[in-house]
Amino acid sequence: MGSDSRFFDEAAAFPSRGAAVFMRRFDFHEAFRLPGTETSVTVTIYGIKNCDTMKKARAWLDTHGVAYDFHDYKTSGIDAAHLKEWAGKVGWEPLLNRAGTTFRNLTDAEKADIDEAKAFRLMQAQPSLIKRPVLDAGGKVIVGFKPEIYEKQFG
Template sequence: MLQIYGIKNCGSVKKALQFFDTHNIPYVFHDFKTAPVNEEKILSWLSKSNLSVLLNTKGTTYRTLNLKALALNDNEKIRWMGEHNLLIKRPVIEYGDQVIVGYEQSHYEGIFLS
């Protein structure tokens, strides 16, 4: 079963959940605000995705924490993501042996409706 990680009020997460609901694809939703993920989970995602994809450098949390000014190395970025899950681009979907980050309808159609 799909495991979807994000926050309920995120636009991309809402679109993803609507996609799965519309196509009757079952999933389990994990809300970062009520059930944060740790560095171990993030590292498991990074074994199947890239840090540049998973770290949301365009979000409010990244700007508020002023992380760009800190010139962090990859390990430090992962530590920050573990402490502040809202730095993770959303949604993160675990599907079989894949990790899919973000929402793009045509990409979802190719993966989940084929």
């Protein structure tokens, strides 16, 4: 089940209201939403389509019925506003992927004296420098993929 899927895993009936709500965890179909039940959480996962860690994270979300939007850095890039928002929540250093090939291929001058502003410039110029995935779940930001952390967030 991918991010564009609108299948429903559960059905909840409300006989007293004469209605039924068909829902998927964190994704309520508008056509069946009852007044006052607007509780869905917008989940967006940011990363690169072919990244192995991204594949694991997306598979976990799919398996657990979490609807999400996928933002691919390679095709859509990333703006400074997102980087600043995430850094405000988790710090800029966890966002910078120093373990990857892209970072190792930077010149010594590019690697030297990295501060927040320089890190943002580098990450915007080369989105592969952003640790993956970055998951935004209703304003809560999770960097990297660890099943136990996803379980706490969505379980």
